[in-house]
Amino acid sequence: MDTIHASVLLDEVVQGLLLKDGGRYLDCTCGLGGHSEAILEGCGPTGRLLAIDRDPDAIQLARGRLAHFGDRAEIVEGNFSDVRTYAEATDMVPLDGVVADLGVSSLQLDDAKRGFSFMREGPLDMRMGPKVGATAAEMLEELDVKDLIRILRDFGEVNRPRQVAEAVMSARDEGRLNTTAELAEVIERAIGGRKTTPIHPATRAFQAIRIAVNRELEELEKLLEVLSELVAPGGRVAIISFHSLEDRLVKQAFGDPAPEPQPFKLPVEPERVLGPWEAVTKKPIVPSAKEVASNPRSRSAKLRVAIRRGPEGA
Template structure:
């Protein structure tokens, strides 16, 4: 049975992504984070259906949703349920050595946040899961209940940017174990933060902790870095890689990876990250923290 899901993901910075990504109408492009297929459809439409897209998503449920949404352009797309870290395996299976562009739209998808039972959101009470790959044996509940207090504090500090309260939150979590649901975790965070701190934050006070756990469960930063470092080898000369990030850790990881390849294999096209227009943020508030960086194969 499909999960209950009543929303639709709205792709971010589509115009900007296509501006940097598309170098030829008859090109082959890899959408590393297919999601519900918004960027893939935009690529096909912008190239008058002359291009082809290889779409990857580690989340089998999201991939199935995209497959239904992209049925009318299925001749132009090939979809694979695989982590984008393994894009090279997919290309090898297709007999493709190089492509014209890679697109990474990082972070968590609307489906993962809003579909019933995925456990990514602090807004609904569900079992703590947060796995993008449902075959992953480690859930957020495992991290919360099995990691030492010191390890939890480190994760919150490094991945959640909880510079002042990481130890207090970790201590509160440890005291309340076992924690099995999102609301139980929210209460542990609430009790650790002074009221003035909870009210001072622009975003929900649990955002940083949930982000940190999600990154740990899915090993996100290491996957981003490893993928970006091997992408240049698979780009045609003049081919491009475009990455859209949603928080400072992702953006920093992309920036550092591009720098490692600068002047050797890549020319950086964005000296500073591109941000969404005011009109896009107004129409789609989820775009407010997005940043785009792009580079070209030398």
């Protein structure tokens, strides 16, 4: 395969899932199929995998890569928020294990015409599923300055979000915002040039706009809501996130619900309410220095693993 996407934390995901022979597995973010392939190799000759991705280019490449597993691999194009529909339709419930490796792939980042990269001149698109929803250009056309400030601040922790938002809005209104390079230049000028930050000044703003275009946090919230109903007791979930907002949602979902606030102090502690998941990783697993050196895009990855509790919280 010519297109390369180095799968992040591959061994750690496989170890975290404790694959078993004949198990049923789900890869929510198939991409180029690296995690899918490792799972299929590790779950014996009758183990099965359902892999989902919203990107038809990724699906096509993954189908080629996983073809030799025959009908043990089911690959569907769609959003992982619709996982219940896909898992039920392919007879995969209850699942023994799930992986989600969030964010974008190198395939998407490196292809200029997908519009994800400020390093490459391309249209302002940024959709992971290029047939669905508004492009970045269309979204920016609809936003007012307040919305854009919120997106830049909340999804990218961008420095000087107001200056950036105002500069982007005026470039848009003057018709100067048609390509990724134009957007990157506007942001760079508003933030004050490259010397002030170790990373390119447009990095965080591009991330923020991409998250908004693809409704990434809503997708993750919906996935986390439904997963506990699809995974068998004792089944495992491994989620790799790439920024703090995603990691916070995963950490919360894998934790126990906060105790009800008590109007006055009780003589005994209120009983602890257990959630559906028991976290295996109290702290997230991060890539080794060796992995980061060979794949710099892995540097912000955080992996959390949890086990589905049984009916008695076992």
